[in-house]
Amino acid sequence: MLAGSLGVGIVIFVVAVAMIELTRGAGRVAAVWPANAILIVLLLKNPRRNWVALLTAMMVALVLANIYSGDPILRAFVLALANVAEVCCVAFIFIYQRKIRFISLAGISTLIVGGFAGSLLSSLIAAIGLYTTGENLVVSEALVWFSADFLGIVLFTPIIWSLADRSRKFVSTSPDLQYILKLGLLCATTFFVFAQSDYPFLFLVPPAIVFLAFGGGVKAAAIGLLMITAISLPFTLAGTGPMHLMSAEITSKILALQLFLATNSILGLAVGAASSDRRRLINHIRRSRERLSRKSREQQEMLTKAHLAERMAGVGHWTLNPSTQEVDWSPEVYAIHGVTKEEFNPMYGDAVMFYAEEDRDRVRALVQRAVNKAEGWEFQATIVRKSDGKRRRVRSIGDFLLDETGKVERVFGVFKDVTDEQVVLEALANSESKYRTLAENSTDIIVKFGLDGVITYASPACEILGISPEDAIGLSTLDFTIPEDRPHAAELTQALFQNNAVDTSVQREFRAKDKHGNIIWLEGNPKLIQGEDGRPREVISTFRDITDRKEREQALAEARAEAESAGKAKTEFLSNMSHEIRTPLNGILGFTQLLEQTDLDDEQKLLATRAMKAGRLLRDIVNDILDYSKIEAESIQLEERAVDIAQLVQDTIDLVHAGRDSQSVPLTSTVESKGALIDEVRLKQILTNLIGNAAKFTTEGTVQVSASLEGDLLKFEVADTGPGIPHDKLESVFEGFKQADNSVTRKFGGTGLGLSISRSLARLMGGELHLESELGQGTVAKLVLPFKPAEVPMSDFRSTxxxxxxxxxxxxxxxxxxxxxxxxxxxxxxxxxxxxxxxxxxxxxxxxxxxxxxxxxxxxxxxxxxxxxxxxxxxxxxxxxxxxxxxxxxxxxxxxxxxxxxxxxxxxxxxxxxxxxxxxxxxxxxxxxxxxxxxxxxxxxxPTKDPIEELKLKYRDYLSTVPAEFAAILNKEDRKVVLEEIRQLSHSIAGSAGSFGYTEISTAAFSLETVARDMSKSGKFSEELVESLSEFIRVTEQLVA
CATH class of the missing domain: 3.40.50.2300 (Response regulator)
Structure with missing residues (x-):
C-alpha cells in the first residue's frame, strides 16, 4: 500500500502543478481542477482501511504543489486542506447512499449534489485561507475556485470511473463508426463555436453533446465533455470565442466558461446516465426473456428426462383422489401390475386387491392414515400380477397435497418393483458379511478411501496405530503418515488417480506412529475401484507392518556401507603402504646391488648377498599382498598377446633357477613350441609360484614342468618329488595367508598367498588350478587354461x-x-x-x-x-x-x-x-x-673412496639444514602456501631418506606429508601438524647430532 500511495501522490502532484501553471491565467486559482476527481474515484474503489493513506498522499502532494507554485507553507497547507475536505465530502455522500450505482441517473445526480456541496465547502475554506494568509478576499476568486472544482468533479469523475471500470458492464465495449462520427460532430461544433468571437453560438454545443450522450451513454458523454473543455478552454484563454463578446475581465469570462461547461456537463451526464439506464433495462429485459425461454425448455427437457428415467429405473408414479376414489397410474405402474390401460381402469378398491392377502390390510391402513391425518408413508409389500400370477415385491412411497381448508386433496407417490434388487441385496449382504469377517480378522490394515483421500472404512487392525475403526472414518490416510513422508505419500496417491492404474514397480512404503508412539514402517498395496465410466472412484488398500524387514534391510545396508568403506580404506592403505615401503626399499636394494659390485672380502660378500635376498623377499611379500588386494577388488585387467608357450616356460624356469639358494634339484621341462594368445605376465606369475613352490619344498629328486594341448584346452603340470600335502589340506592351501603346515612358514618363509593368487588368476583367465598329492610321494600342480591359437613372429622366439x-x-x-x-x-x-x-x-x-x-x-x-x-x-x-x-x-x-x-x-x-x-x-x-x-x-x-658412502654423508649434511628450511616456510603469511610447501619438502625427504637407509626420518617425513596434505584442504593448522613437524625435527636432529 505504501508504494501505491506514493504513486498516487506523484500523480496528484504532477496534475496539480500542470493545472495551476497552465490554466490559472493571471489569477491565483486554476480554471480546471481534475485532481480531486482522481482521488474520489480511488477512494470509492478502495476499502476504507486504505483511505487514510490515500488522503495523506494527496495532502502532501497538494502542499508540495502549492509551495512549488509560489505559495507560502501556511497558505499551501490551507489550500490543500480545502481540496481534501472537498474529496471527503463527496466520498461520504456516496457512502451514505450505498445502493446507488455510479454509472446511472441516480449516481450522476448524487455526484452533482456531492460535487456542489464539496466545492462549496472547499471554496469557503480556500477563501478563509487566502484571507488569513494576506490575500484580499475577492469573491471572483472564490467563484473561480468553486466552478473549477465543481466542473472538475462533474466532468472528470465519470471519465476516470469509466476508464477504471474493468467490467465495462453498462458501457459500449468498443467504439463504432457511428460513435466516432457523433464525437467528431461534437468536436467540429465546439471548434466552430469557440474559434470565432463574432457570434454567441454557445447554444449549438448542447444539442451535439445530447446527441452523443443519448447514443453512447455516460462514458461517451464524459469523453465528449472532456473534448469540449479541451477545445474551449485554450481558445478562451487565448482571447477567442463567444466569451470575449462580454465586456468584462478575464476572471468573469472564465467563470462564464465554467458555467457553460458545468451546464453542459449536467445535461450530458444526465442524458448519458438515462441512456445507460435505458440500455441496461433493455438488456435486462432481453436477458429475462432468454432466461424464461431457457427455463421453459429446461422444464420440458426435465419432463422428458423424467419419463425416460421412469422407464429406465422401473419406477412408476400414481395419484389418488380421496373424494372420488379414482386412481391414476403411469405406464410403468401398469406394467408392474401386469395389466394395460386399455383393459383396466383402476379405482382405489381394485388397486388394493392386487396386494397379497397378508399385506392388504396394512396397505389400507396406511392409505387411510394419510387421508385422515395428512401423513406420508414408505413401505414394501407383495403384489400378485394379474397377467401371470407371479408374486412381486414392490416398494411404495406416498405423500399428500392439502387444499385451502387443510384437508387432503390428493395422495400421490412412486411405485417400483424391487424383487430383483432384493435378491441382489441379499447376495451383497452375504458377500459383505464374508469379506467383513476376513477384514476384521486380518492382521493387515484394510482401508477404503475416495478421491479426496478421506477414509470411509477401516478394519480393526488399524488399532495398532492407536485409533479405532470408527474414529478412523473421516480422516485421511495422510494423517497417519509422519510429516517427513507425507509429500511422498500424497504424490503417490495423486499419481494413482491420475494414471488410473496401479504401478506395481513403485514401492509404497511409509512411516507411521503406532499406539505406543514408536515409528513403524507400513507397505501399501492399493486396488482401484472404477465407476461405470472407467474412471477411478475409490481405493481399497491394505497396509502391512514391514518394520522387521526394514530393520533387516537397514542393517544390511549399514553392513554393506561398512564393507565398502573398509574396502576403500584398505585400497588407500595399500597405496600409501606401497609408497612408504617401496621408497626406502628402493634405497636398500639399489645400494646393496652397488655394494655387491665393489671389492669385498668373502664375509662382506656373504652379508651383502643376504641383505639383497632379504630385500627381494620383502619386495615379493609387498607384491603378493598388493596382487591379493587387487584380486579381491576385481581390479586386474588381462592384457593378451601372442606368446610362445615353450619360451615362456623356459624363461620362468630360468628365473626360478637363478633365485635358488641350492641348485641340487634339477628343473626340467618338456614343452612343445606353440603360439598362444594369452596374458604373458599373469601366466608367468602363476608358473613362477608353482615352480618356485616345487623347487622350494623339494630337497631330493626332480621338478618336472610339462605342457600339452588337448582340444581347446592348454594344460600345464608341475610335478615334484617333495614331501607332499595331506588330502585334508589340499584346498586350504588355496586360502589366503595359509599353508599346509605352520612349520613351513618358520622354515621357508612366505606369506601363504602364492597359491591363492595363482588360482584366482587362473579363474580370471577362464581356467582352473588344483593340486594332486600324496604324503611322501610329491605333489602335482595342474593348471588348465583356454587355448587361443596365435601366430608368433620369429623375432619373439628368443634363444636363451x-x-x-x-x-x-x-x-x-x-x-x-x-x-x-x-x-x-x-x-x-x-x-x-x-x-x-x-x-x-x-x-x-x-x-x-x-x-x-x-x-x-x-x-x-x-x-x-x-x-x-x-x-x-x-x-x-x-x-x-x-x-x-x-x-x-x-x-x-x-x-x-x-x-x-x-x-x-x-x-x-x-x-x-x-x-x-x-x-x-x-x-x-x-x-x-x-x-x-x-x-x-x-x-x-x-675410486679409492666409496662414492655411495660419500653421497650418504653428503645427504646427512643436507638433513642438518632442513629444520631451517621448515622455519623459513612457516614465516610465510599464506597458510595454504605454507602447507603446500611443507607437503612438497616432506615428500622429497621421505623418498630420498629411505633410499639412504634413514628409515626413521623417512617414516616421520611420510607422516608429515600426509598431515600437511589433509590440512591443505581447509587451510588451517592443527595440533597434529605441530606434533608431526616436531617429531620430524627431533629425529633429524638426533641423526645429525
Whole structure:
C-alpha cells in the first residue's frame, strides 16, 4: 500500500502543478481542477482501511504543489486542506447512499449534489485561507475556485470511473463508426463555436453533446465533455470565442466558461446516465426473456428426462383422489401390475386387491392414515400380477397435497418393483458379511478411501496405530503418515488417480506412529475401484507392518556401507603402504646391488648377498599382498598377446633357477613350441609360484614342468618329488595367508598367498588350478587354461643361449630429489650407461627442445609444480625424435588405476619403487632393443673412496639444514602456501631418506606429508601438524647430532 500511495501522490502532484501553471491565467486559482476527481474515484474503489493513506498522499502532494507554485507553507497547507475536505465530502455522500450505482441517473445526480456541496465547502475554506494568509478576499476568486472544482468533479469523475471500470458492464465495449462520427460532430461544433468571437453560438454545443450522450451513454458523454473543455478552454484563454463578446475581465469570462461547461456537463451526464439506464433495462429485459425461454425448455427437457428415467429405473408414479376414489397410474405402474390401460381402469378398491392377502390390510391402513391425518408413508409389500400370477415385491412411497381448508386433496407417490434388487441385496449382504469377517480378522490394515483421500472404512487392525475403526472414518490416510513422508505419500496417491492404474514397480512404503508412539514402517498395496465410466472412484488398500524387514534391510545396508568403506580404506592403505615401503626399499636394494659390485672380502660378500635376498623377499611379500588386494577388488585387467608357450616356460624356469639358494634339484621341462594368445605376465606369475613352490619344498629328486594341448584346452603340470600335502589340506592351501603346515612358514618363509593368487588368476583367465598329492610321494600342480591359437613372429622366439650385445645408452633421469638422481647415475653407470639428471621437468623439456637426444627417459611421477604426467604429455607434444623416446615412470604408486593414468599420459612402462638396478637396466635395455652389462671390471673403475658412502654423508649434511628450511616456510603469511610447501619438502625427504637407509626420518617425513596434505584442504593448522613437524625435527636432529 505504501508504494501505491506514493504513486498516487506523484500523480496528484504532477496534475496539480500542470493545472495551476497552465490554466490559472493571471489569477491565483486554476480554471480546471481534475485532481480531486482522481482521488474520489480511488477512494470509492478502495476499502476504507486504505483511505487514510490515500488522503495523506494527496495532502502532501497538494502542499508540495502549492509551495512549488509560489505559495507560502501556511497558505499551501490551507489550500490543500480545502481540496481534501472537498474529496471527503463527496466520498461520504456516496457512502451514505450505498445502493446507488455510479454509472446511472441516480449516481450522476448524487455526484452533482456531492460535487456542489464539496466545492462549496472547499471554496469557503480556500477563501478563509487566502484571507488569513494576506490575500484580499475577492469573491471572483472564490467563484473561480468553486466552478473549477465543481466542473472538475462533474466532468472528470465519470471519465476516470469509466476508464477504471474493468467490467465495462453498462458501457459500449468498443467504439463504432457511428460513435466516432457523433464525437467528431461534437468536436467540429465546439471548434466552430469557440474559434470565432463574432457570434454567441454557445447554444449549438448542447444539442451535439445530447446527441452523443443519448447514443453512447455516460462514458461517451464524459469523453465528449472532456473534448469540449479541451477545445474551449485554450481558445478562451487565448482571447477567442463567444466569451470575449462580454465586456468584462478575464476572471468573469472564465467563470462564464465554467458555467457553460458545468451546464453542459449536467445535461450530458444526465442524458448519458438515462441512456445507460435505458440500455441496461433493455438488456435486462432481453436477458429475462432468454432466461424464461431457457427455463421453459429446461422444464420440458426435465419432463422428458423424467419419463425416460421412469422407464429406465422401473419406477412408476400414481395419484389418488380421496373424494372420488379414482386412481391414476403411469405406464410403468401398469406394467408392474401386469395389466394395460386399455383393459383396466383402476379405482382405489381394485388397486388394493392386487396386494397379497397378508399385506392388504396394512396397505389400507396406511392409505387411510394419510387421508385422515395428512401423513406420508414408505413401505414394501407383495403384489400378485394379474397377467401371470407371479408374486412381486414392490416398494411404495406416498405423500399428500392439502387444499385451502387443510384437508387432503390428493395422495400421490412412486411405485417400483424391487424383487430383483432384493435378491441382489441379499447376495451383497452375504458377500459383505464374508469379506467383513476376513477384514476384521486380518492382521493387515484394510482401508477404503475416495478421491479426496478421506477414509470411509477401516478394519480393526488399524488399532495398532492407536485409533479405532470408527474414529478412523473421516480422516485421511495422510494423517497417519509422519510429516517427513507425507509429500511422498500424497504424490503417490495423486499419481494413482491420475494414471488410473496401479504401478506395481513403485514401492509404497511409509512411516507411521503406532499406539505406543514408536515409528513403524507400513507397505501399501492399493486396488482401484472404477465407476461405470472407467474412471477411478475409490481405493481399497491394505497396509502391512514391514518394520522387521526394514530393520533387516537397514542393517544390511549399514553392513554393506561398512564393507565398502573398509574396502576403500584398505585400497588407500595399500597405496600409501606401497609408497612408504617401496621408497626406502628402493634405497636398500639399489645400494646393496652397488655394494655387491665393489671389492669385498668373502664375509662382506656373504652379508651383502643376504641383505639383497632379504630385500627381494620383502619386495615379493609387498607384491603378493598388493596382487591379493587387487584380486579381491576385481581390479586386474588381462592384457593378451601372442606368446610362445615353450619360451615362456623356459624363461620362468630360468628365473626360478637363478633365485635358488641350492641348485641340487634339477628343473626340467618338456614343452612343445606353440603360439598362444594369452596374458604373458599373469601366466608367468602363476608358473613362477608353482615352480618356485616345487623347487622350494623339494630337497631330493626332480621338478618336472610339462605342457600339452588337448582340444581347446592348454594344460600345464608341475610335478615334484617333495614331501607332499595331506588330502585334508589340499584346498586350504588355496586360502589366503595359509599353508599346509605352520612349520613351513618358520622354515621357508612366505606369506601363504602364492597359491591363492595363482588360482584366482587362473579363474580370471577362464581356467582352473588344483593340486594332486600324496604324503611322501610329491605333489602335482595342474593348471588348465583356454587355448587361443596365435601366430608368433620369429623375432619373439628368443634363444636363451644368445649372449646379449653390450651397448651404452644415453639416459635422461628427472627427479626433484638430487640424491635419487645420484643413485640412478651411479647404479646405471655400473652397466656402462650415461645418465644425465634434471631436478625439474622444465629443465628436461628445455634440453629436449634444444635438440639433445636420449635413448630412454626415467621420469619421477610426483614432482612439485610440473609433475611427471604433465611433463610426459608435453614431451609427446614435441616433434620427433624427442616425442618418440621411451618414457619409464618411477613411482611407488603401483595400483592399477595409478599405473593406467601414467600409461594414458603417454608413458611406455613403469618401474616400481624401491628400484631394482638390475631390473631397471633390463627394462631400459628392452625398451631400446639393446642390452647392457658392466662396462669393465669394477675393481678398475671404482675410486679409492666409496662414492655411495660419500653421497650418504653428503645427504646427512643436507638433513642438518632442513629444520631451517621448515622455519623459513612457516614465516610465510599464506597458510595454504605454507602447507603446500611443507607437503612438497616432506615428500622429497621421505623418498630420498629411505633410499639412504634413514628409515626413521623417512617414516616421520611420510607422516608429515600426509598431515600437511589433509590440512591443505581447509587451510588451517592443527595440533597434529605441530606434533608431526616436531617429531620430524627431533629425529633429524638426533641423526645429525
Amino acid at each position: 643361449a644368445k649372449t646379449p650385445q653390450l651397448a651404452k645408452l644415453k639416459i635422461m633421469a628427472v627427479d626433484d630429489v638430487a640424491m635419487n638422481l645420484e643413485l640412478i647415475e651411479l647404479g646405471l653407470g655400473k652397466f656402462g650407461h650415461s645418465v644425465r639428471g634434471f631436478l625439474s621437468a622444465h629443465d628436461a623439456l628445455t634440453s629436449l627442445s634444444k635438440g639433445d637426444t636420449y635413448d630412454v627417459i626415467l621420469m619421477d611421477v610426483q614432482m612439485p609444480e610440473f609433475d611427471g604426467i604433465a611433463a610426459t604429455r608435453a614431451i609427446r607434444a614435441l616433434s620427433a625424435p624427442a616425442s618418440q623416446v621411451p618414457i619409464v615412470a618411477l613411482t611407488a604408486n603401483v595400483l592399477p588405476e595409478q599405473i593406467a593414468e601414467c600409461m594414458k599420459a603417454g608413458m611406455t612402462d613403469h618401474a616400481p619403487k624401491p628400484i631394482d638396478i638390475v631390473q631397471l637396466n633390463a627394462l631400459v635395455s628392452s625398451l631400446t632393443s639393446q642390452s647392457a652389462g658392466p662396462a669393465a671390471s669394477t675393481s678398475e673403475q671404482l
